[in-house]
Amino acid sequence: MDNPTAPVREIRGILAEEYEIELSHNRVNELLHDLSDRDVFRESILPNKRILDYHSFRIAFHYPNFEQQWEACYWELMEDPHVVMFCNADSSYHWQLLMQFNTDSEAERWMHHFFKKHGSLIAQFDNTKLTTVHKFHANSSVFDEKLWQTEAGREYLQSAQEGHNDEETIATDGSGDTPP
Secondary structure, three states, rough: OOOOOOOOHHHOOOOOOOOOOOOOOOHHHHHHHHHHHOEOOOOOOOOOOOOOOEEEEEEEHHHHHHHHHHHHOOOHHHHEEEEEEEEEEOOOEEEEEEHHHHHHHHHHHHHHHHHHHHHHHEEEEEEEEEEEOOOOOOOOHHHHHHHHHHHHHHHHHHHHHOOOOOOOOOOOOOOOOOOO
């Protein structure tokens, strides 16, 4: 099934039309929950972009304090639930983060705490509020394109298309089902 997170009515229709399988809404629901509990497919959780406030934080280091302080700061950021993405960059702002907060005041409190604790590590800090998020999604087809670059990757994808990876996790967004 390409999209197990589709509405039950849609899945029920696909089962009836394509496979001539007639099931009640409740039975389809039970089967989907059972498959999910057994980790047969992964579920993508995409936040409603209008509910949260997003910020881009960029951090440049004060190098005299780097050696003694970077690791504590690093692990705090790695474990912080507000951090959506944390990466190194090839600019003077070596650490860049995509952050999410419930409100602007929550973001301000977070920055205050961060500077209080790690300010001596920071030479520069840039905060940009992302006022409108137009797209917030990673499509599995990007990973499929990467797999198609190697013979082993192509074999894996072809085997998955033929249904030979029954033990593997499948994407629930329906993407990546065909080669690019």
